[in-house]
Amino acid sequence: MCGREDRIAELQPEVSQALADYRLPETLGFGVEMAPVMYRSEYYDGEWKSGDLLPFADVSVNPASTALQFGQQCFEGMKAYQVESDHPMLFRPNLNFRRFQKSARRLCMPEVPSALFAEALSSIANAMQPHMPGGPGQSLYLRPTLFGLDPQFAVKSSERFAFLVLASPSDAYYADPIRVMVERDDCRAAVGGTGAEKVGGNYGASLLATERCIQKGFHQSLWLDPKRRCNIEELSAMNFMAVVDGALRTPELSGSILDGVTRDSLLEIARHSGIDAKDTDIPIDEILQAIESGRCSEAFACGTGAIVCPISAIGESNGKEYPLPEVNQMASTLRRALLDIQECRAPDPFDWVIDSQNSQVLAEYLEK
Ligand SMILES: Cc1ncc(COP(=O)(O)O)c(C=O)c1O
Incomplete structure (x- = not known):
């Protein structure tokens, strides 16, 4: 694969123009500011075709496509950081790649080869290199997306697919502590369903509960296990952690929650620094009692x-609230340790950070 200068020289004039015209806004928010470029490749005749960097724009999708009709779609969320480095660095992209493949298989879609995934990430991150936000907690959020293109009302898989990588210069999702409400009615995903994959349907199924909890003055739903509504699972787009008797606890991977990259990284960082850190069943009633005691x-x-993101209170829909006494002790220590690695301020003993520049090197890393 070629280097950055060659790659930029090869960019289509519209892409170069879109990048030249782009100005990073002063306030970013999370996932609302779209990068001026995106990557697109298509799968048909049984193989992935080589992709292109394109100006960010609407894409034309057949209204009868399996993506729109049946939710044949999956995506990933990952970040490139350029704070203490000269170019964008990716954080554990091999885990996102592996999860993307798993989601694709679950939705009966073809896996994207590592070389194509790497090429897409590398070209978009390198193109955005002059426009990378570098403030505290800021990054280029990357959104690989895969969906079925064939128009048909019979419930069967497409044979044509699109793979896009979109990007968004972003702040962290939440700046302040959040209040979460226990969701005791709906569930977002069942074991054997798609809760352990990152597919759009999981998020669609969470929206109504989120609306309800916002109306009651909370930010996010705290989901319970779908069968008995007893154990804590996760939030709609984040994993859950608690400090009980000084030890770090997070729900174990039940088959209906997402195997979060951040969750895994925090467990490793905590253990590396001698903290007792474990994934286990966490019954909601026990946690509420433990907060009270x-x-x-x-x-x-x-x-x-x-x-x-610290949680300042867990509440019930009936108005009962359990405020957390310490809002940001272990959370801030772990956040700092993680960001120091992601932003290349601290040594990376786990080999988690990889330069996005060379797509071949990146492709090898993705296979790890
Ligand atoms: C449902 C859900 N759980 C957990 C997470 C956290 O996963 P990660 O740390 O890989 O972003 C996410 C975000 O992707 C999510 O959507």
Whole structure:
């Protein structure tokens, strides 16, 4: 693969123009500011075709496509950072790649080869290199997306697919501590369904509960296991962690929650620094009691978008609230340790950060 200068020289004039015209706004928010470029490739006749960097624009999708009719779609959320480095660095993209493949298989879609995934990430991150936000917690959020293109009303898989990588210069998802409401009626995903994959339907199924909890003054729903509504699962776009008797606890991977990259990274960082950190069943009633008795000192959410986000209270729809006594003790220590690695301020003992420049090197890393 070619280097950055060759690649930029090869860009189509419309892409170069879109990049030249782009100005990073002063305030970003999360996932609302779209990068001026995107990557697109298509699958047909049984193979992935080589892709292109294009100006960001609407795409034409057949209204009868399997993506729109049956939700044959999956995506990923990952970040490139350029704070202490000269070019965009990706954080554990191999885990996002693996999860993307798993989601694609679950929705009966062809896996995207590592070379194509790497080429897409590398070309968009390199093109955005002059426009990378570098403030605290800021990054280029990357959204690989895969969906079925064939128009048909019979419930069967497409044979043509589109793979896009979109990008959004972003702040962290939440700036302040959040209040979460236990969701005791709906569930977002069942074991054997698609909860352990990152597919659009999971998020669609969470929207109504989110609206209800916002109306009651909360930010996010806290989902329980779909069968018994007893154990904590996760939030709609983040995993859940709590500090109980000084130890870090997070729900184990039940088959209906997402295997978060941030969750895994925080568990490793915590263990590396000698903290007792474990994934286990976390019954909601026990956590609420532990908050009342003072044994649970802290709870927080974690995910690529939010990084680490303290939870200031857990509430019920009947108005009962359980405020957390310490809002940001272990959460801030872990957040700092994680961001120091992501933003290349601290050594990376786990080999988690990889330069996005060379797509061949990146493709090899994706296979790790
Ligand atoms: C449902 C759900 N759980 C957890 C997470 C956190 O995962 P990650 O840390 O890989 O972003 C996300 C975000 O992607 C999510 O959408």
